Amino acid sequence: MQGYLNLQGGRSFQGEASQEWNARVQGEIVFFTGMTGYQEVLTDPSYKGQIVVFTYPLIGNYGINEHDSESEQIQVSGVVMAHCAERATHYQSTISLKKYLNKHHVPFLTGVDTRAVTKVIRQGGTRQACLTQQPSEVFDIPMKDHVYQSKRETIHTYGEGSMHIALIDFGWKKSILASLLEKGLKVSVIPFTEIKHLDELKPDGIVLSNGPGNPKDVEPELPKIKEVLDRHPSFGICMGHQVIALAYGANTKKLTFGHRGANHPVKDHVTGKVFLTSQNHNYVVDGHSLVNTPLESRFFNVNDGSNEGVAHKNKPIMSAQFHPEANPGPEDAEWLFSDFIEMIKMKKEEKAYV
Numbered sequence: 001m002q003g004y005l006n007l008q009g010g011r012s013f014q015g016e017a018s019q020e021w022n023a024r025v026q027g028e029i030v031f032f033t034g035m036t037g038y039q040e041v042l043t044d045p046s047y048k049g050q051i052v053v054f055t056y057p058l059i060g061n062y063g064i065n066e067h068d069s070e071s072e073q074i075q076v077s078g079v080v081m082a083h084c085a086e087r088a089t090h091y092q093s094t095i096s097l098k099k100y101l102n103k104h105h106v107p108f109l110t111g112v113d114t115r116a117v118t119k120v121i122r123q124g125g126t127r128q129a130c131l132t133q134q135p136s137e138v139f140d141i142p143m144k145d146h147v148y149q150s151k152r153e154t155i156h157t158y159g160e161g162s163m164h165i166a167l168i169d170f171g172w173k174k175s176i177l178a179s180l181l182e183k184g185l186k187v188s189v190i191p192f193t194e195i196k197h198l199d200e201l202k203p204d205g206i207v208l209s210n211g212p213g214n215p216k217d218v219e220p221e222l223p224k225i226k227e228v229l230d231r232h233p234s235f236g237i238c239m240g241h242q243v244i245a246l247a248y249g250a251n252t253k254k255l256t257f258g259h260r261g262a263n264h265p266v267k268d269h270v271t272g273k274v275f276l277t278s279q280n281h282n283y284v285v286d287g288h289s290l291v292n293t294p295l296e297s298r299f300f301n302v303n304d305g306s307n308e309g310v311a312h313k314n315k316p317i318m319s320a321q322f323h324p325e326a327n328p329g330p331e332d333a334e335w336l337f338s339d340f341i342e343m344i345k346m347k348k349e350e351k352a353y354v
């Protein structure tokens, strides 16, 4: 059965439609460049509502396993691939990628020239797209505030460490929680709309999670978020980083085509070191807008110079646009979790922050 990926603005790409193609889907079209990590991408809540193009030509060869999902469900609206493996050959695989997507009624298109699609996105920017059986159909459903649907509804506590972290939930990835638990921390996940209950948890520190969509969607909550940031050692990851910047008066902007993949080089202004990072974002903090805020740039992207993290000038607050928890991708930035814990310890001992 033929299917089509139609891009807003007129381009159409033909491919082989998946079995469970029972509905047209629309979403923002984005591309992911990693060779592996498709299971993490499909289940990462930051991808909610997006149609993902995998640029690596062979996807699915190690199947789907019971460990690597970043949430309980597939979050993407649709998938576009050059070739999807029929058989999964990894010993941990429980189901093939094709069967997994079909089982969850997520449409996918194979046999597509994904390089051509990616060139269009890189040149003309991220845009709305649809997967459909009509060669020229484009439909235009307004984008939803996905962040309000991605957060969980209630507070959950994990682990038994002596230091307690409140993980503010904008659509958290499982591996952020896992990274914190591995460090021996107790973690309570609290929806960003429930910040009023944060003091009841008496946290030693705050982590602001990743999440889908435009960080400005959470603007109504910013004053409450700033109020708790002012009083706690805090660490923002991706959406969390963008929210910290907005809360202290900086601005965010949309990139032409976003950063998604496992090999994005980032440079640390403080140490001068460059390390490879896992990334997944459409938006960035506008580096120029940090002037006149209490924040300063800590990291930048070596490829395009965009801001990759900030630090507060006189409060224990730090952030990263990239993903120190990796999954998928390199673990080179894992040390940021250790730095955050040091920051909490210093705050407890009321030492000065550098």
Ligand SMILES: NC(=O)CC[C@H](N)C(=O)O
Residues within 6 Å of the ligand: 046, 209, 210, 211, 212, 213, 214, 215, 237, 238, 239, 240, 280, 281, 282, 283, 284
């Ligand atoms: N991974 C994330 O947290 C993404 C943040 C935001 N939704 C963006 O696209 O920039």
